[in-house]
Amino acid sequence: MSVEIRRVQSKKEKKSFIKFAWKVYRKDSELKKYWVPPVVADYMKTLDKEKYPLYDHADIALFTAWKNGRIAGTIAAVENRRHNEIHKDKTGFWGFFECINDQDVANALFDSASQWLKAKGLDAMRGPVSPSMNDQCGMLVKGFDSSPVFLMLYNPPYYNNLVTNAGHKIGQELLAWYIDQDLIDIKRLSRIAQHVMKREQLSIRTINMKDFDNEAAKIRDIYNRSWEKNWGFVPMTDKEFDFMAKSMKQVAKEHFIYFVEDKEGRPIGFSLTLPDMNIPLKHVNGNPFTPWGLLKFWWYGRNISAFRTIVMGVLPEYRNKGIDSILNAQISEYGGKHGLYSSEMSWVLKSNEAMSKLAKVIGGIPYKEYVIYEKEL
Template sequence: MIHIGWQESIFVTGFLLFNPRHYPIQTIMSIEIRRVNTSRERKQFIKFAWKVYRKDPELNRNWVPPVISDYMKTLDTERYPLYEHADLAMFTAWKDGVMVGTIAAIHNHRHNEVHQDKVGFWGFFECVNDQKVADALFEAAAMWLKSKGLDTMRGPVSPSMNDQCGMLTKGYDSPPVFLMLYNPPYYNDLCLNSGHKIGQELLAWYIDQKMIDIGRLSRIAQHVLKREGLTVRDMDMKKYDSEVEKIREIYNKAWEKNWGFVPMTDKEFEFMAKSLKPLADPHFIYFVEDKNGKAIGFSLTLPDINQALKHVNGNPFTPWGLVKYLWYKRNISMFRTITMGVLPEYRNKGIDSIMNARISEYGGKYGLFASEMSWVLKSNEAMSKLAKVIGGVPYKEYVIYEKAI
């Protein structure tokens, strides 16, 4: 039986509680849910994942620990620009005095304004294989979201659709690439058994550059360039800020009709651009321009630094961590195409072939013979067709779940 009550104490076995200071506190049977409030608790929240993945040899073999300092910033409502228009609540689950799970709930006001709905989000979900613990975490997130006037919860979204999202359902036999998620298979059972339904399915396409007929792809690209009067160029790192602004303008216009998309604010885009600048290879970031020099499309590809981050245990900025990161970074053999964007009026003209040719040519020249195109909505037939044309195979699948609250 679950009772509702109001009091200051954190732990009361068998009661579902709200703290009057607006800290949701929940205890179902012997499971205690605590609200994360301090920087110390936030770091504890992040580091719980190690307990899930390190104890399982198979999971540990492929899991890439998150960069702790990056997650600390992402979950800091004073620093991360998303929270200028979003609210965040983090919860931890405890059983017999031991932490057994984490979840974050996010109320993204801009999402609700853009899509005219009442959807809230959950993310940063990590949990032992215990349905009661998962149920308690989902219930804590649901109650907080419901208190904000929302009627649906969607996730995992950590913490926005412009960040990391999706629960891995297929492709556990290889590590995730940079900025993609990994999770135990049983997480999906915990979600489904807790009443969540499949909202959207996402695909990650693996592309073996050695299998691409680069000569043919280049000829097609040259034909499109000549026919449309276009040119293609690398990003100019000396004009980084103005180049980023061009990407932002195209990105927001190109993606505005996509499912779940919310345009990024100037501050959000600037924050992201600053974070990614140390990783940017200008030969992998391209602009397609019209005859007047106006950028009408772009492609953003980054090296898969997860191949190096896997060896630093979440701490690449310590002296030893930096040494290991730089050592393993030398042997990165894969890259990830994070996003492409073409202005709506230039779609269906073969612009994507120009960017794919450029990626393949450069990758082959510098020994990067594998790439991932991710993520792509499974329902996006046009992007799937493009991936297949260049030899892509859908080798990982993800789900974003939804549940009425």
């Protein structure tokens, strides 16, 4: 039977687009064991051009593939004009890819996305990026035997073959580092941190949640300045960052968001670590907002002992001075005192030797690998 491609338009079709993933993961006992269903309401916001700030400078098209009268796959194509302005290229993106194990279906999805991107005047496609590099990205290619942590992705092993057989090549490789609290030499880390703080006349503090908006603005400034030279990075607009900060505030913990400040009290670095909310989300089937969902979310989220360090940022003029050791020491010390058994540092470019060295110093193990693919159009 031939594959039919349909363009998603209505709210009902968007919900079906999102819910198709259940058909992929629920029918396979191994995938079902580890997969964490996305929060449908959050994905609906992300795909809403009127609500999600990304679309002030981007466009998105959603496609579903149908075979034998049934939905068989999904993909999104994204034109990010801000990315292309900053990087001086004509790259489009694809994401939200879910598919049965059928190369014809995958090919039809990629063809539809590429045709839409070419019509926008773009000459390359990169993904999975869902829908921007500041959101979820990367195809899991190693580490299928554990659930993803908060805001990281999971997919069947066969997805890699579907993508490469469709002509996509590896663009970048990403790592997720597992940090076992019992393996960290906290005393050594603390000595290094104290030495750096004394030498550079620095101090460290937690975020002031009572002054959250101003604190978030400081994070935004450091983040955009410290990451501007990184591969694929696009600085977040104020509107984008405020939207993200508002959603993060709901799960943020004061003792896992730190600022390093200079002797004048000016923030020069930060780290953002969040509880692994995937632990309770795994039990609510994509909807934590029903009475039963709220109860389950509360029950399984009472004592989360695993965390994810999402991002660290240090101003360019303070790089290579050991600032990251101060942040890691503080996180590790707090974790050791409060029974937190593990964290994940992700994602990190495999080519970023400095970050890999840092992860190894604190006992990290690269236990998951992801790929962002590229293809010329």
